[in-house]
Amino acid sequence: MFKKSLFILLICIILNIVSVSAVPYLDASASTPEIERGSIERIYLEIEEVGGISSAYNITAVPEIYENNIKITPKNIEIPVINDGTVIKVSFKINASKNAELGEKSGKIFIHYYDYDSENDVYVGPKTIxxxxxxxxxxxxxxxxxxxxxxxxxxxxxxxxxxxxPLNISIKEGNHFLRLSSEIFGNHSEKVTIYAGENYNLFKNFEESEKIEISENISISENTSKNVSEVSEISKNIEFNGILVYLGFLLAALFVIFIFTKDKY
Structure with a gap:
């Protein structure tokens, strides 16, 4: 009698363990994207059935973000079934406006799912992680x-x-100095303000008059350099002639001294 009761108890324990193990259990992990203001990036979500025996049904993933100027779409993603031991990968789009606040942020994803009761042919739930x-x-x-x-x-x-x-360039938001430079036409400079996610166009038509003006400046510069060289050469000549005059006076003085002193010796 005791052995029979013990056997029945053991059977009940095993059935209870099997029943509990058959309940599906979901786990999930999400990526950690970096999103520039004025752009859209994806956050990837992996949902895994880790119970290993049963399947989860009618799964709904619902994201929530609590920041202004940031939106996440779609509002939810529905998955019909995740079989035991399998992984499902889905993604949401995060749209950060150009006015979004900088820095690290956080959000939540709620995953609702149902268990299937085969005895009563009904879905039990929802359960939520x-x-x-x-x-x-x-x-x-x-x-x-x-x-x-x-x-x-x-x-x-x-x-x-x-x-x-011509060139399309990506410039970080903020104030910048833009310069177009040519050996023929000189420089054209602008102070520009860049906003995240915006497109800008600049077309500059360099006129022939600008080219001529630059050429005249080059000519004037060359003439100025030539005049400076000539002045420098004249200065050198004057300096050399001055030295010769000085030496002449010195020799004349020595000659006079020699004449007046030669009779004394």
Whole structure:
């Protein structure tokens, strides 16, 4: 009798363990993206059934972000089933506006799912797990499209050479100094303000008059250099002639002294 009771108890324990083990259990992990202001990045979510025996049904992943000027889409993602021991990967888009606050941020993802009761042919739930995720908002960039006539004009941003026209360049948001430089036409400078996620265009037509003006300046500069050289040469001649005159006076003085003193000796 005792052995029979012990056997029945053992069977009940085993059935209870199997029943508990058959309950699906989900776990999840999320990526930690860096998002520039004025841009969109994805956050990836991996959902895994770690129970190893049963499957989860009617899964819904719902993200929540509590920051202003930041949106996450879609509002939820539905997954019909995650079989035991498998991993499902989904993603959400995070859109950071150009006014989003910089720095590290956090959000939450709620995952709701159901267990299937085969005896009663019903879904039991929802059960919910919560996962926190982190992301960072960094300074954004704007796109500047620069073209000139003629082409192949050098471009400098804050004194740094970035290429020749025509060129599309990505510039970090903020105030910058833009300079177009040509040996023929000289320099054209502008102070520009870049906002994250914005596009800008600059076209500069260098006029022939600018070219002529620069040429005249070069001619004047050459003439000035020539005049300076001539003045320098004249100065050298004057200096040399002065030395000769000085030596002449010195020799004359020595000759006079010699005449007046020779009879004494």
């Amino acid at each position: 919560q996962k926190d995720f982190n992301y960072e908002i960094s300074e954004g960039h704007g796109i500047y499209s620069i073209n000139t006539k003629p082409k192949n004009i050098s471009i400098y941003v804050d004194g740094n050479y970035v290429g020749n026209t």
